[in-house]
Amino acid sequence: MKSFLTILFVICALIGAGWYFYDPYLKPYLEGGETLMVPTDDGLIDPATKKPGATPTGTSAAPAPGKVPASLPAAAKPATPAPAPKVVKSEVDLFLEEKYPMPEILPLLTIVDQWRQVPPKAYPSEVAATVPISFELIVNGQSVGASTVAPGTPLRPVRLAGDQLTLASIANPAMNTVLPVEQTDFKQRITKRYEDFVAAKTADVTAKRDKVRQIIAADPGRLAALKGGPLPTGPTDDPRFTPVKESLRRGEAASVTLEEATSFQWNGNETLKGDFAGTYETVSVHFEVVTIFGKFPVEYKALLRSGKVAAWIDPITQERI
Numbered sequence: 001m002k003s004f005l006t007i008l009f010v011i012c013a014l015i016g017a018g019w020y021f022y023d024p025y026l027k028p029y030l031e032g033g034e035t036l037m038v039p040t041d042d043g044l045i046d047p048a049t050k051k052p053g054a055t056p057t058g059t060s061a062a063p064a065p066g067k068v069p070a071s072l073p074a075a076a077k078p079a080t081p082a083p084a085p086k087v088v089k090s091e092v093d094l095f096l097e098e099k100y101p102m103p104e105i106l107p108l109l110t111i112v113d114q115w116r117q118v119p120p121k122a123y124p125s126e127v128a129a130t131v132p133i134s135f136e137l138i139v140n141g142q143s144v145g146a147s148t149v150a151p152g153t154p155l156r157p158v159r160l161a162g163d164q165l166t167l168a169s170i171a172n173p174a175m176n177t178v179l180p181v182e183q184t185d186f187k188q189r190i191t192k193r194y195e196d197f198v199a200a201k202t203a204d205v206t207a208k209r210d211k212v213r214q215i216i217a218a219d220p221g222r223l224a225a226l227k228g229g230p231l232p233t234g235p236t237d238d239p240r241f242t243p244v245k246e247s248l249r250r251g252e253a254a255s256v257t258l259e260e261a262t263s264f265q266w267n268g269n270e271t272l273k274g275d276f277a278g279t280y281e282t283v284s285v286h287f288e289v290v291t292i293f294g295k296f297p298v299e300y301k302a303l304l305r306s307g308k309v310a311a312w313i314d315p316i317t318q319e320r321i
Contacts, residue, residue, distance in 0.1 A: 096209040103201045124189040126154040135175040247309035260287045
């Protein structure tokens with residue numbers, strides 16, 4: 001009995017498997033009713049012709065992994081930027097950069113400590129408010145008068161504390177008031193002064209470099225004589241420097257002081273041409289000028305006659321300071 005049931009189960013299984021494979025796979029060959037479509041990388045293949053068939057409507061043939069469809073261009077590699085050409089400086093350029101360095105100016109926000117601590121020297125001489133200002137005259141702690149000024153009226157900045165600016169009336173300095181700094185042009189005026197200073201210093205150095213470049217172009221042999229070495233930092237109490245120091249104390253050299261002098265060099269007799277044609281005893285003086293904007297190295301030459309300074313000149317262009 002068990003053998004009969006086992007044989008019956010096997011026969012049923014074979015019939016079921018035959019029917020399963022017949023309908024989708026064998027029927028098209030035996031009956032010729034449909035064309036078998038087999039998916040490939042390029043679409044569908046008709047096994048009768050071995051050629052690609054049409055992709056069924058509403059479906060798209062996905063490309064095989066790692067392949068780029070023929071209709072889509074391959075992504076182009078980003079072009080590698082060409083390296084910037086290396087600038088080779090001439091001997092003259094290097095000399096000018098050493099003798100006339102561009103000023104190393106501190107950033108404005110560093111100078112004013114992010115507007116938390118503005119140096120008094122940086123204060124503008126006057127400012128203007130964008131709103132009407134009311135002033136009170138206080139005498140012995142009591143108000144004895146008041147006035148109102150219109151926006152744009154010149155006022156004197158007294159003190160900045162946080163974001164509050166104390167202002168005084170120019171007509172009557174005893175009258176003052178406090179208002180937010182943003183209601184004035186205090187910051188704008190300081191910023192403009194800073195930008196004007198940077199532009200002026202840069203233009204001054206550029207002009208000197210251009211002048212010396214012209215001098216060397218007209219007489220290339222002067223470069224060797226101009227290059228020289230750095231000024232010595234030896235003792236400055238040589239009695240020959242006395243008239244030079246006195247001239248500095250009197251303020252005869254523009255924009256520098258005796259306190260800013262860092263070294264003196266006795267050059268002996270020199271014969272000059274141009275505006276100061278003649279023979280002089282000369283002294284080269286190096287200065288380190290300190291301002292709220294930074295430090296600036298400066299070198300001047302003093303021309304001496306009969307024990308007195310006749311003029312201060314630029315040591316290279318020989319123009320009056």
